[in-house]
Amino acid sequence: xxxxxQAAGLRKWANLQRQQQGVxxxxxxxxxxxxxxxxxxxxxxxxxxxxxxxxxxxxxxxxAPRLPLVVVGxxxxxxxxxxxVRARLGQWSAEGRRWAGAPEDWQIQLVPPGATNLTGLVRxxxxxxxxxxxxxxxxxxxxxxxxxxxxxGGPSRLLALHEPGLPxxxxxxxxxxxxxxxxxxxxxxxAR
Numbered sequence: 492x493x494x495x496x497q498a499a500g501l502r503k504w505a506n507l508q509r510q511q512q513g514v515x516x517x518x519x520x521x522x523x524x525x526x527x528x529x530x531x532x533x534x535x536x537x538x539x540x541x542x543x544x545x546x547x548x549x550x551x552x553x554x555a556p557r558l559p560l561v562v563v564g565x566x567x568x569x570x571x572x573x574x575x576v577r578a579r580l581g582q583w584s585a586e587g588r589r590w591a592g593a594p595e596d597w598q599i600q601l602v603p604p605g606a607t608n609l610t611g612l613v614r615x616x617x618x619x620x621x622x623x624x625x626x627x628x629x630x631x632x633x634x635x636x637x638x639x640x641x642x643x644g645g646p647s648r649l650l651a652l653h654e655p656g657l658p659x660x661x662x663x664x665x666x667x668x669x670x671x672x673x674x675x676x677x678x679x680x681x682a683r
Contacts, residue, residue, distance in 0.1 A: 557598035561612060562652065563645075564622035564636040568601035576601075576622065582655050583681070604636035610644035620650040621678065623666060625657050633666050641674045648677045657682055 560580075565572045577594040584591035602612065613619075623633050640646070651663060659682040670676040 558592070558596055558618065559598045559600060559616050560618045560620055561600045561602055561616050561646075562620045562622055563602050563604045563640060563649075564633060564652075565601055572601055573599045576620075576652060579652050579655070588681070604639035604645070605643050607643070609640060613644065613646050618650075619646040619648065620652045623651050623653040623657070623663065625654050625662070630662055630666055634669055637666075637670050637674055637676055637678070641676060647675060649679065651678050651680045651682075653682065 560576070562576050565575075576599050577597065580591050580597055581594040584593065600616075602609070606612075621633060621636060623629055637649075651667070653663065657663060659680055663680045663682050667678045667680050670678045
């Protein structure tokens with residue numbers, strides 16, 4: 492799905508939400524702006540059909556499909572790293588960022604930045620993120636990961652995932668500007 496299709500779908504969804512709520516306060520407007528910036532598709536649930544009979548006991552409840560998120564920039568692919576990504580998504584969800592949903596809704600796929608199958612993954616997956624640490628070498632590691640992805644035909648738009656409390660000013664802003672200027676990559680930063 493193209494980026495413009497995602498953004499149009501998100502705007503349509505946000506407008507529908509505003510109409511249903513009637514009034515939108517400034518905090519909701521900021522959240523909707525953050526949601527649009529992230530360009531993450533939201534799961535759509537089918538409306539429930541009323542039934543006079545409960546479903547048979549032997550049928551299982553069908554779960555919504557998990558949302559794929561490809562994450563680069565982590566040192567190794569491990570359950571602990573996946574848990575770190577899920578925790579960050581959970582924190583954004585707790586802050587009221589609706590697009591983040593529930594952490595268990597995401598299918599996290601950790602990929603090295605220079606993977607040979609990046610071009611194919613870009614065609615298959617529309618949600619990408621770069622993990623950014625907060626140590627002294629974080630800028631160089633993040634920029635190297637973006638550069639390796641760029642060289643391997645990686646995505647041109649990623650969400651910056653990072654530890655909570657990391658301010659936009661400094662590391663995240665510098666990484667965002669360098670990614671755009673030198674590589675033509677849009678790095679979406681949601682820190683304040």
